[in-house]
Amino acid sequence: GCGGDADRQEPTVAVTVAAGGMVLPTPVNVQPTATAQTATDVPATATDAMRGFQPGQTVQATVPLLLYADADAGTAVMNRYPTAARFTVLEPSGDYRAYPVQRDAVSWYRLRATDGLVGWAMAAEVTLAE
16 A cells, blocks of 8 residues: 555535625726617617617616526526616626527526626516616
8 A cells, every 4th residue: 555645534625605696896987889869769668678788788677677697597596676676788698699698588688786796687677777
């Protein structure tokens, strides 16, 4: 054998699992990319979810909204927000390249809540904020 190695124990590693999303800093001095003309010409309607939101836009919940860990209703719910809560649309992340992210015939967007929590919400539950 190797001598005294039989009495040596492997070190144990303590792992703490925490639920929740990433808190990202809110950018300051960011200029909106949309012109005022396009923002006022198009009314906010239910078709916004079909047309698609762009990163940087502000949306608001049309119903009590659940923020999920991923673009999948089977993943963990990180928080629940009231109707009219506001969110900023972020770039898609991970395996997702473009919006809207489609999963099981549901469109999803990655959002940052006003409290800084980042997660995924169903597109049908948000509309462009006025």
